[in-house]
Amino acid sequence: MDMLTPFAWGLALTIALFAGVVKGSVGFALPLIMISGLSSFLDPKLALAGILVSVLATNGWQVTRQGYAPARAAAILHWRYLVIVMVAIFLAAQLVTAIPSQVFYFILGVPVVGLSLLQLSGVVLHIPAHRRVAAEWGIGLISGLLGGLAGTWGPTTVLYLLAIDTPKARQMVVQGVIYGAGAIVLVLAHLRSGILNGETIWFSAALLPAALIGMAVGFRLQDRMDQALFKKVTLVVLVVAGVNLIRKGLMG
Template structure:
């Protein structure tokens, strides 16, 4: 079985399963960070391209569950509300995904990791920038940048959450919006990386193997999240953003 999914031992099998379980749990608690946790953990055991392929299917399914948790109608309303963000993000994601085989992404990780870290730390310290009104230009710019880094790394949570925090979206709406945005992004990512060859017959089995762990972790995380009030949810979100920012800076420095 280890050979079928591209791993060398039962221990490696257990470790990647544990990484997916943890990633699903964190996502269930705060609505995002699953690709961040999975890439951080899996790249300790796998080449980056194989790790990216492994997270695609679990990310797609967990985001579908998250987006539809309050029903199809609510998910569709979220699509309409954030259509500019989604359109810009999908276009840039598909475009940047084509560069994965040739692009050194370390500079990009640094450019996003630094601002995300500063934003989250400042928010925890009491600074609360709030956009007075939503702007299509700002939303398109944030969506486009989110798609750019998402196509290269499979990670699009930090800029999305930063934007949702800045426009003061309530907890339940924020989690549903994240699921919808990330879910549609995951569809685009899967399609793009089938085309680039990252997701192929020899990398697909590991991605399928990680589905149960991700879904179990997500279910447990949902139960924890349901107990959070708005303030606790916001603090938890910012703490995870700090970890995500630090991880992106680590990848920028050390690769």
């Protein structure tokens, strides 16, 4: 970390700022943007460590922005998803130093792009009420595994929330709760795995102010969107994020 040039520091802070803007606007994608941007010029393990403090703090802000009552209600409503995501993140994170993440990027990217493009073309994906319990367990497991191995569990979570017709305000709270709980586990897991240590934590903390400034800007943009525009912007972000995941899966 001491070897980073001023240019590398500037680039890292710019990436964190942009990731914060997107996070504030649609409620997710900060880990995706930061990990893909940072790993393009940093060691992948340092890049993964670099996102952790920002992921934890921005999700904490997101989940408390509308008060604790909506957050508590969201946690109760989606407790199954929360439980399986946290367990899967912790277990999968222990394998991050042993398993190449490229295959997981590719496996995640293809369905994210495909499903998002389908919805942008007018096809409505809907999970009926009687299938939601099974969907929470199944999609939560997939999200947690990808979160532990690749540092991101946002795209599959967002697709699930869109498929159950979650209103914008509630979706922001639910995403914050799910990502916040997962972020706590992810940080603890990578303290155990060694990715986050006495040296890398300072790099991670240094990126936080830029991410928070970006998020404040993003919140202002999000407040001006109606439900239809919010969904469309969310799907566009998912497509871009998915394409980047596929790129990382193919090229490393």
